[in-house]
Amino acid sequence: MKILVLNGNTTVAVTERMIAALNPLCPENVQLIGATAPFGMPYVSTRAAVAVAAHAVQDAVRAAVEREQAAGRAPFDACFYACFGEPGIEALRAEHAFPVVGMAEASMLTALQLGERFAIVTVGAAWPAMLRDLMRRTALEARCAGIAVVPGDALAVATGREEGLRLVRAAVDEAIVRTAPDVVIVAGAALAGYGTALAGQVPVPVLDSLTAGFEQALALARLGLRRGG
Amino acid sequence: MKILVLNGNTTVAVTERMIAALNPLCPENVQLIGATAPFGMPYVSTRAAVAVAAHAVQDAVRAAVEREQAAGRAPFDACFYACFGEPGIEALRAEHAFPVVGMAEASMLTALQLGERFAIVTVGAAWPAMLRDLMRRTALEARCAGIAVVPGDALAVATGREEGLRLVRAAVDEAIVRTAPDVVIVAGAALAGYGTALAGQVPVPVLDSLTAGFEQALALARLGLRRGG
Amino acid sequence: MKILVLNGNTTVAVTERMIAALNPLCPENVQLIGATAPFGMPYVSTRAAVAVAAHAVQDAVRAAVEREQAAGRAPFDACFYACFGEPGIEALRAEHAFPVVGMAEASMLTALQLGERFAIVTVGAAWPAMLRDLMRRTALEARCAGIAVVPGDALAVATGREEGLRLVRAAVDEAIVRTAPDVVIVAGAALAGYGTALAGQVPVPVLDSLTAGFEQALALARLGLRRGG
Amino acid sequence: MKILVLNGNTTVAVTERMIAALNPLCPENVQLIGATAPFGMPYVSTRAAVAVAAHAVQDAVRAAVEREQAAGRAPFDACFYACFGEPGIEALRAEHAFPVVGMAEASMLTALQLGERFAIVTVGAAWPAMLRDLMRRTALEARCAGIAVVPGDALAVATGREEGLRLVRAAVDEAIVRTAPDVVIVAGAALAGYGTALAGQVPVPVLDSLTAGFEQALALARLGLRRGG
Amino acid sequence: MKILVLNGNTTVAVTERMIAALNPLCPENVQLIGATAPFGMPYVSTRAAVAVAAHAVQDAVRAAVEREQAAGRAPFDACFYACFGEPGIEALRAEHAFPVVGMAEASMLTALQLGERFAIVTVGAAWPAMLRDLMRRTALEARCAGIAVVPGDALAVATGREEGLRLVRAAVDEAIVRTAPDVVIVAGAALAGYGTALAGQVPVPVLDSLTAGFEQALALARLGLRRGG
Amino acid sequence: MKILVLNGNTTVAVTERMIAALNPLCPENVQLIGATAPFGMPYVSTRAAVAVAAHAVQDAVRAAVEREQAAGRAPFDACFYACFGEPGIEALRAEHAFPVVGMAEASMLTALQLGERFAIVTVGAAWPAMLRDLMRRTALEARCAGIAVVPGDALAVATGREEGLRLVRAAVDEAIVRTAPDVVIVAGAALAGYGTALAGQVPVPVLDSLTAGFEQALALARLGLRRGG
Structure with a gap:
């Protein structure tokens, strides 16, 4: 099985870091292939960057698909769009036969199976x-x-891990006190890993959006859905 | 990894048939253990049967958990509650540390990742x-x-497979014409397998609720969530 | 007219206390008959207890109906399910020809007729x-x-009436300050009587869920609805 | 107990006919007093008529209240606003200490206690x-x-009872076929009595909005709610 | 083009003040004609006053329309109902061929085009x-x-402009801190002008409901919509 | 006043045709300046085209703004984004100080002021x-x-006007029969003019999305909103 890991910003190092983080979680027969937005912003944090990323990922996925085709390789079984907010995901879904899983949507849908309400x-x-x-x-x-x-x-926040963890922990604690959620989603590629680091340290389950989204991508890939004709 | 496959009705043959259908889909390290409602109806199709099943599955899961404990075996990594409508699922979630995935909820959440609207x-x-x-x-x-x-x-409908498939196909076709969904969920243990049989024969993806739910159970089990203290 | 007062937990004393509280409110021609959950918890306060109660009340009502039939007596005109949250009420409604009124639903529907928003x-x-x-x-x-x-x-809280009233009053006051409701529902069999005790002492109407639900049961019983054939 | 039956249109005969229809349903100690919109339309069927009625009923209720006060009689225990759509009801509620029940709202709230969905x-x-x-x-x-x-x-439709019943029955049948409701509300003073006439003739309960609303008025009156100070 | 400026309360001075405030904003070919509720309250601040105003404005607009007809003048191109909350607006729309713009609705619809959320x-x-x-x-x-x-x-608040501005500013500041809106609507004829006075002084756009509503009235008038036959 | 008319597809002729259609509707002091998506599709009709347009319009508007600045001219007073569905509009709003009006949103908000429900x-x-x-x-x-x-x-459909009008009329008639709307929006740049052509020929008002959106742009421009600092 082959999963395209799609990064909506232009920082190749982020794509690589995500693949490195996901590889240990991969079932044996699963291969991860990265794709990085060919243009746009180093990190998507504004509405303008979102609009550019919506476009850039169309090109990135199309290029990746064509590369596999040109090399005579099997098509992707799923795309994991590893950008919380996943701009342009509906267009990817409309164009490609394989399922496309978005980090935010997948995290929320996972959270809905864990309790009555989630916080982000x-x-x-x-x-x-x-x-x-x-x-x-x-x-x-x-x-x-x-x-x-x-x-x-x-x-x-993504880089300075110790200070980052402290800040994330504070925000998680505050969310729990203020909104009494059943689950907390620690959201976005920049915060990847922090959710996992907090597991067991706070009184509710903490979802790391990178791993939660990736598991959804695996789940949908394994379903092997096809459209008829 | 060990997944409890929970049947909300009393028909042990249904539990066994579901495990037989799911076993070929199991990753190598995953073990399925069945649990059947100890009392209630042979098939849940009324609101009264739902009310009984809500209770019966509490006992069934508690018994299964205790059996593993008594035998000194590892706890379950997830419970897949394979009854579309999953009565009493909130109570299972509140009581047990492992995730509990319901067939209806999981199918819908999967469908939400495949298009704008689903039909059932x-x-x-x-x-x-x-x-x-x-x-x-x-x-x-x-x-x-x-x-x-x-x-x-x-x-x-579950037993007479040829006639069953014809009836399900007719309902799927009608749902597509009347409601223009992006995905169709073929729902319930009784219809398990029909969704997969129709894949590629109708113009939209068809989700089989048994396999869609099972993949969600695997996904949540793999996340290994724990509550803190 | 004959109304079945249904207690979703196993504490017969609670059933009796509720009937004692409702009897003075009864119109002359109305008879109250109690039914208590034959199994489950002494007080429903967890999701697991809710799941058991959903089942137990099916048996309780069925037994009460059969007892009247066996004795050659007239059927019930309504069932007042006096448990805030009323687990399994949809199944009772689907099975029985008489209306079934739930304490939570009835309190909220009453509150909706008294102002724009209610607090619980x-x-x-x-x-x-x-x-x-x-x-x-x-x-x-x-x-x-x-x-x-x-x-x-x-x-x-139900037993220590003086301290109970103090606690309920504090919660009502806090709800009024924080959420500015037009009505406050004092909810649940355990708090029965407190709502009435607070009437006129706080600036908005206070609904006691036991009496509010009972009046709805009377109202629906008096409508004498029947299903056709 | 004393209930004000409020007619939002100017046709005194409608007020009288409603009181005549409700009197046989009255518990012994309940007295009905009619109030008719002092200005407006003979029957409220347009948005303009609704706007006028919203005003007219304020005057009607205020006059009725003052009449009782002037005569040294007890205040009303509730107002039953017997006009489906009940224009101006929020203002009546804001001004008067007794509960005000509207025919549409009360019918819907009753219907919600009888099934999953209602048709009108x-x-x-x-x-x-x-x-x-x-x-x-x-x-x-x-x-x-x-x-x-x-x-x-x-x-x-209100006057020609035989033809009226035929038309209402056709609309009820059509609503049942087209929308599969659990309850049908036959709505409005003009259709009063038809709902009752159809009881048992169609496969779902039929609510007559006049009697459904009146029972809600009795229920709220009996609660004897007061605002604090 | 001719716009009817409708005041839902009886204070003619308010009508005149609004027209005086709007005249400088008028495009050259636009004429404003005032109409004041012929009965009701000097300022609409209760639900009872709202009910009366809903009626009074029907008469006010009908009278204005007839006056133009009697004088052989062209019909109105739009009505600007300059009362935040605009009681009875649906009836005006149902009766008259020209568009009727309400101050609250128009302000909110304007705000929706300026950001994700508005405060009032x-x-x-x-x-x-x-x-x-x-x-x-x-x-x-x-x-x-x-x-x-x-x-x-x-x-x-409308009259004492300096103190009024101070109070409005405090409420706007508080709304921004507490609810983080993208736009603030300063609402109601009484606060007309304060929104404009605050423009540029707070970190989000501030809508004055009088001018926002008026611009919507102009927009709809310019569309020249007619109903067919 | 200066309004930027933004075309989300790459067909300059469409931009020109829209400006030609809007110019006769312009108040005297209003100047229209066109901007066309610098890349993307000739007509936006797929989700992929939407994703590209979301990006392209950011560049188009930024370029137009810079051109005015470079020439020492006044900034735009509003942007009318004349593409029904207006991809990327939130990003335009977040970046620019002037209001940005979208054709779909503006048409719907206009329709909401004309009746209870609209069809598209x-x-x-x-x-x-x-x-x-x-x-x-x-x-x-x-x-x-x-x-x-x-x-x-x-x-x-945009080009063959006679056949186009016939098709649009058929769809409008069908929408009226099937959904009983109070207003019909004839939507999209391709259908511009058809809505106006149908005015008075069908029993409900018909909104042309080009003119409805443009009037909203004028309305918001005239408000002269500024953000504070």
Whole structure:
């Protein structure tokens, strides 16, 4: 099985870091292939960057598909779009026969199977409004207890792991006290790993959006859905 | 990894048939253990049967958990509650540390990742109202295009495979024409296998609720979530 | 007219206390007959207890109906299911020809006729999530201003009337300050009587769920609805 | 107990006919007092008539209250606003200490206790949009399966009972076939009695909005709610 | 082009002040004609006053229309109903061929084009519940971040401009801190002008409901919509 | 006043045709400046084209703004994004100080001021799902009665005016019969002019999305909103 791991921003190092983090979780017969937005922003944190990424990922996926075809290799079994908010995902779904799993949607759908309400902890001041838009569009907002924002710059929080963990922990604690969720989603590629690090340290399950999304990609790939004709 | 496959009705043969159908889909390291409602109805098709099943599965899961404990075996990594409508699932979730995946919820959440709207095809006249109740409770109804009912008795449709397939196909075709969904869920243990049989024969992806739910159970089991203390 | 007063837990003393409280409110020609869950928990305060109660009340009502039939007596004119949250009520409605009134639903529907938004005061930490589930399922949540929880154990709050009243009053006051409701529902068999005791002492009407639910049962019984054939 | 029966249109004969219809349903100690809109339309069937009625009923109720006060009689225990759509009811509730029950709201709330979804059958082409407005405002629309309109003029349908019954029956049958409701509300003062006449003749319970609303008025009156100070 | 500026209360001075405020904003070919509620309250601040205004404006608009007809003048191109909450607007729309724009609805619809969520600042303790009713009826509540109330009496706040501005500013600041809206609507004829005065002084756009509503009236008038036959 | 008319596809002739159609509607002091997507599709009719357009319009508007700045000219007073569905509009709003009006949103908001429910008639099989996404995201779906699709290719329908009008008329008639809307929106740049051509020929008002959107752009431009600092 072959899964395309799609990065909506232009930082190849982020793609590589995500694949490195996911590889240990891979079942034996699963191969991960990375794709990085060919243009856009180093990190998607504004609505303008979202609009560019929506376009860039179309090109990235199309190029990856063609590369496999040209090499006479089997098509992808799924695409894991590893960008919380997954701009342009509906277009990817409309164009490609394989399932496309988005990090935000997949995390929320996982969370819905774990309790009555979830909270989201993320980084970047523009995200709460963007996530409310996404949750209204996908009709998933009724069970969101709230969104808490980790202060500071996403890439900085991603890099300085000790300080990053401290900030994420504070936001998770605050979300639990203020909104009493049954699950907390630690959201976004920049916060990948923090959710896992917090598991067992707070009184509710903590979902890491990178691994939660990846497991959904595996699940949908394994279903082997095809469209008829 | 060890998954408890839970049957909400009392027909042990159904539990066994489901495990037989799921075993070929199992990753190598995954073991399936069946549990059958110790009391209730041979097939859950009325609201009264749902109320009994909600209770019976608590006992069934508790017994299975204790059996593993008594034998000094590892705990379950997840429970796949293979009854579309999954009565009593919230109570199972509240009581047990492992994730509990319900067949209806999991199928809908999978479908939400495949298109804008899903339709449900099921058997049993009482199910549309029960599923609307479930979708309102879980806030998943906004993207349901409609529910179509296969005429006849669930166990009969389950057994007579050729006639069963014809009836399911007719309901799927009608759902597509009438509600223009992006995905159709063929729902319920009684219809297991029909969804897979129809794949590629109709113009939209068809989800088999047994396999869709099982893949969600694997996905949640693999996340290895724990609650803190 | 004959009304079945149904207690979802196994404490017969609670059934008797409720009938004693309701008898003075009975119109002359109305007879109350109690039914108590034949198995389950002494007080329903967890999701597991809810699942068991959903089953137990089916048996309880069926037994009561058969007892009347066997004795050659007239059928019930209504069932008042006096458990806030009323697990399994849909199944009771599907099976029996007489109306079945649930304490939570009836209290909320009464409250909707008294103002724009209601608040709920109840006892038991698990109830807010369970009531949100109920309100989503019944689509009654849009006008709920909030839920406040009285600290402590339900049966203790029910018994120590002076301290109980103090705690309930504090929760009602807090709900009024925090959510500005037009009505407050004091919810659950354990808090029966407190709502009435607070009437006129707080600036908004206070509904006692026992009496509010009972009046709905009378109202539906008096309508004498029958299904055709 | 004393209930004010409020007619939102100017036809005193309608008030009298409603009181005549309700008197046989009255518990012994309940007295009905009629109030008729002092200005407006003979029958409320347009949005303009609704706007006038919203005003007229304020005057009507205020006059009735003052009449009782002037005569040294006890205040009303409830007002039953017997006009389906009940224009201006929120203002009546804000001004008066006794509960005010509206015919549409009360019928819907009763129906919600009888099944998963209700349908409405009424007369007057403008009503579906007005009722959708009302159901959105009161947040009761999620469980409305549909609205069917009896053709013709409301007062004519009210008077020619045989032809009226035939028309209402046709609309009820059509609503049942098309929307599969669990309950049908036969709505409006003009159709009073038809719902009762159809009881047992169609496969689902039929609510007569006049009696359903009246029973709610009795229920709320009996609660004896007071506001504090 | 000719626009009817409709005042829902009886204070002619308010009508005149609004026309004086709007005249400088008028395109050259636009004429404003005032209409004042012929009966009702000097300022609409209660539900009872709303019910009366719903009626009074029907008469006011009908009289204005007839006056133009009698004088052989062209019909109105639009009506701007300059009362936040616009009681009876649906009836005006149903009766008249020209568009009728309401101050609250128009302000909200304008705000929806400026950001993800809006807050409302108004004066009068009864308005939050009335506005929630309006937003539910018009299905515009999903994007309302909250409602803040300026303390005190509406006409006093309208008159004492310096103190008024201070109070409105405080409420706007509080709404921004508490609900993080993208836009704030300063609502109601009494607060007209304050929104404009605050423009550029707070970090989000501030809509003055008088001018926002007026621009919508112009927009709809310019569309020149007619109904067919 | 200066309004940027933004075309989300690459067909400059469409931009020019829209400006030619809008110029006669312009108030004297209003200047229209066109901007065309610098890359993407000749007509936006798929989700992939939508994703590209979301990006392309960011560049188009940024370039137009810089051109004005470089030439020392005044900034735009508003942007009218004349593409029904308006991909990327939130990003434009987040980046620019002037209001950005979208054709779909503006048409719907206009329609909401004209009646209880609107229907949409458009061309292109992919649009119903895309518009449902948009309406859920903007929370405007509750009052949409339905979406009807004109068969055929958008540009062909746009060009062959006689046949185009016949097709649009048929779809409008069908929408009126099937969904009983109060207003019909004839949607999209390709159908511009048809809505106006049908005015007075069908029994409900018909909104042309080009002119409805343009009037909203004028309205918001005239408000002269600024953000503070």
